[in-house]
Amino acid sequence: MATRKSRPEIGAVREAANWSPSSWQSRPHEQQPVYPDAAELERALKQLHELPPLVTSWEILSLKNLLADAAEGRRFLLQGGDCAESFDDCTSPLISNRLKVMLQMSLVLVHGMKLPIVRVGRFAGQYAKPRSTDNETRGDISLPSYRGDLVNAPAFDAASRRPDPQRLIKGHAHSAMTMNFVRALIDGGFADLRQWGWFNLSTHFPWIGMRTAALDGAHVEYFRGIRNPIAVKIGPSVTPDQLMRLVDVLDPDDEPGRLTLIHRMGAAKVESALPPLLAAIKAAGRKPLFCCDPMHGNTETLGNGFKTRRFQNIRDELDRAFDIHAAAGTRLGGVHLELTGENVTECMGGARDITETDLTRAYKSTVDPRLNYEQSLELAMLIVRKRGGVPVAV
Numbered sequence: 001m002a003t004r005k006s007r008p009e010i011g012a013v014r015e016a017a018n019w020s021p022s023s024w025q026s027r028p029h030e031q032q033p034v035y036p037d038a039a040e041l042e043r044a045l046k047q048l049h050e051l052p053p054l055v056t057s058w059e060i061l062s063l064k065n066l067l068a069d070a071a072e073g074r075r076f077l078l079q080g081g082d083c084a085e086s087f088d089d090c091t092s093p094l095i096s097n098r099l100k101v102m103l104q105m106s107l108v109l110v111h112g113m114k115l116p117i118v119r120v121g122r123f124a125g126q127y128a129k130p131r132s133t134d135n136e137t138r139g140d141i142s143l144p145s146y147r148g149d150l151v152n153a154p155a156f157d158a159a160s161r162r163p164d165p166q167r168l169i170k171g172h173a174h175s176a177m178t179m180n181f182v183r184a185l186i187d188g189g190f191a192d193l194r195q196w197g198w199f200n201l202s203t204h205f206p207w208i209g210m211r212t213a214a215l216d217g218a219h220v221e222y223f224r225g226i227r228n229p230i231a232v233k234i235g236p237s238v239t240p241d242q243l244m245r246l247v248d249v250l251d252p253d254d255e256p257g258r259l260t261l262i263h264r265m266g267a268a269k270v271e272s273a274l275p276p277l278l279a280a281i282k283a284a285g286r287k288p289l290f291c292c293d294p295m296h297g298n299t300e301t302l303g304n305g306f307k308t309r310r311f312q313n314i315r316d317e318l319d320r321a322f323d324i325h326a327a328a329g330t331r332l333g334g335v336h337l338e339l340t341g342e343n344v345t346e347c348m349g350g351a352r353d354i355t356e357t358d359l360t361r362a363y364k365s366t367v368d369p370r371l372n373y374e375q376s377l378e379l380a381m382l383i384v385r386k387r388g389g390v391p392v393a394v
């Protein structure tokens with residue numbers, strides 16, 4: 001990862017004590033692939049370090065300001081994209097379609113909610129995924145789990161599943177091509193590096209999942225020192241005490257736009273699991289940006305082996321999250337979705353009432369099921385209604 005330092009910024013907060021860009025390396029490492037050739041990995045990392053960054057500190061700090069506005073109710077965050085990208089999907093039609101659905105969803109939201117929309121694409125680098133187990137077993141054969149194209153390939157054979165350091169270089173190249181095309185499509189501007197501090201210039205907005213959020217772990221140690229806005233995924237097993245200790249480490253100064261808490265409880269647990277966490281945050285006087293991920297807590301595997309999500313459960317969790325925040329006196333300031341502009345059949349339900357039988361027709365995801373075009377816009381209409389706006393015909 002490209003972590004680089006730039007010149008001081010006026011009024012910037014002091015650097016975290018006893019932190020350095022490499023201090024995370026002495027902490028326990030979770031969700032890491034095992035590369036069979038350490039020297040090959042070192043060569044790839046050295047090459048990666050010399051490549052240009054994918055984003056700039058100027059862009060990162062601009063996003064932080066926008067997220068601070070969202071936390072105060074002046075904007076609304078729309079974050080979406082694929083669960084896992086593949087190198088083969090780095091094509092202009094797929095990229096433009098993915099961007100198109102984000103733009104059209106934001107059009108619905110901005111007209112209905114009368115608020116500016118902050119669009120954060122979950123693409124141009126979703127090439128690595130955490131897995132529940134290090135190995136996958138089929139019959140008598142056990143191989144390393146597929147951890148995304150950045151690490152290995154999905155085909156179930158020894159050559160494909162071997163963690164390959166050269167994929168790190170290939171991932172950087174595909175991310176750069178995607179970012180360049182997206183910037184061209186939205187006519188992005190140039191930036192400079194006049195800001196202060198350490199930035200991860202591989203991305204604007206990194207986040208930590210609860211599987212890697214241990215206070216003494218490498219991920220938390222790394223994240224606490226970088227100046228990017230950061231997010232943490234919060235599941236139903238998290239206690240208020242755990243959450244507050246994590247917040248204190250990652251955002252000790254309660255910096256506007258610094259921390260986003262993405263809660264993903266599941267429709268069946270959101271009403272019991274979310275209120276205690278909101279109460280703890282409010283009692284401490286903290287003002288993070290709260291974002292609802294109604295996807296990951298509602299994943300299930302059917303008898304036919306397909307992993308899916310029921311659209312009704314996704315709707316229910318998002319609907320209840322708005323109500324829970326209103327009752328708690330906090331603000332739900334964003335939504336985090338896995339979606340695609342393609343006409344896939346991966347999540348059941350929605351306007352076309354996709355059934356279990358329909359899943360075989362157009363199931364393309366290699367990891368998690370995504371909302372299709374119609375389901376995405378249907379959720380946008382729900383958000384508008386919950387925020388008191390007027391739905392817009394599209």
